[in-house]
Amino acid sequence: MDLENKEKILIILGVVILIIGLGLNFIYRNRQIDEMDIIEAEIEEMEENEEFEQNLTYIEEVDNNIMIHISGAVLNPGIIEAELGKRLVDIVELAGGLDKEADVDRINLARKVSDEEKIYIPRIGEEIELDSHIIGVKNSSSENEVININNCSKDDLIKLPGIGEKTSDKIIEYRSTNSFQQVEDIMQVSGIGEKKFEAIKDLISVN
Numbered sequence: 001m002d003l004e005n006k007e008k009i010l011i012i013l014g015v016v017i018l019i020i021g022l023g024l025n026f027i028y029r030n031r032q033i034d035e036m037d038i039i040e041a042e043i044e045e046m047e048e049n050e051e052f053e054q055n056l057t058y059i060e061e062v063d064n065n066i067m068i069h070i071s072g073a074v075l076n077p078g079i080i081e082a083e084l085g086k087r088l089v090d091i092v093e094l095a096g097g098l099d100k101e102a103d104v105d106r107i108n109l110a111r112k113v114s115d116e117e118k119i120y121i122p123r124i125g126e127e128i129e130l131d132s133h134i135i136g137v138k139n140s141s142s143e144n145e146v147i148n149i150n151n152c153s154k155d156d157l158i159k160l161p162g163i164g165e166k167t168s169d170k171i172i173e174y175r176s177t178n179s180f181q182q183v184e185d186i187m188q189v190s191g192i193g194e195k196k197f198e199a200i201k202d203l204i205s206v207n
Contacts, residue, residue: 065081065082065083065084066081066082066083066084066086066113066114066115066116067079067080067081067115067116068080068081068082068091068113068115068116068117068119069117069118069119070091070092070095070119070120070121071118071119071120071121072102072119072120072121072122072123073098073099073101073102073103073121073122073123074092074095074096074097074098074099074102074121075095075096075097075098075099076095076096077095078095080094080095082094082113084115084165085112085164085165086112086113087109087110087111087112087113088107088108088109088110088111088112088113088119089109089110091113091119092109092121098121101123101124102121102122102123102124103121103122103123103124103125103126106122107121107122111159112158112159112164114155114158145203146202146203146204146205147160147203147204147205148204148205148206148207149171149175149180149183149186149204149205149206150175150179150180150206150207154168154169154172157171157172160199160200160203160204161196161199161200161203162196162199162200163196163200166191167189167191167192170189170190170191171186171189171192174188174189179206180206181206182206183201183204183205183206184197184201185206186200186204
């Protein structure tokens with residue numbers, strides 16, 4: 001093989017090596033771009049999930065809040081925002097407390113309040129009409145009202161002694177597949193034993 005042919009072979013080999021090198025570099029760069037795209041997509045997904053969780057937390061917080069309008073013998077009457085499950089004593093406290101003229105014998109500070117309630121705190125010696133808008137007043141007839149546990153609302157269930165949010169949900173879940181045939185059947189619901197049944201048996205019915 002003469003020198004001229006050797007030089008041609010070396011040139012050809014050099015060109016082949018250069019082409020291979022460029023090809024490998026192109027493949028490596030594309031792989032890097034693909035990996036960066038994947039990483040960026042994962043970061044975007046994480047940010048979206050974080051934003052979703054934040055929004056979900058905000059929604060849950062909003063859903064767990066109630067608005068109460070309280071007036072009468074309190075220091076700061078008006079609209080009160082509180083957490084779900086609060087009692088009248090909590091709302092009164094948020095309203096600055098009772099003033100010295102409040103008639104505490106005509107209100108039930110221990111009862112739970114519900115969203116959109118209008119609560120009026122009467123003053124000593126004040127004559128008022130008991131209606132649905134003055135539900136802060138102790139009304140013996142409404143307190144002793146019997147509710148049908150087969151079709152009553154969640155708010156009605158919560159008003160029963162010892163029945164809170166979770167227990168009322170269990171009652172509603174139970175009756176969705178099982179009809180209460182007698183008041184004693186409510187003890188089939190988890191969380192309601194004989195002691196709690198004794199406290200509510202005269203306040204519930206099945207028809």
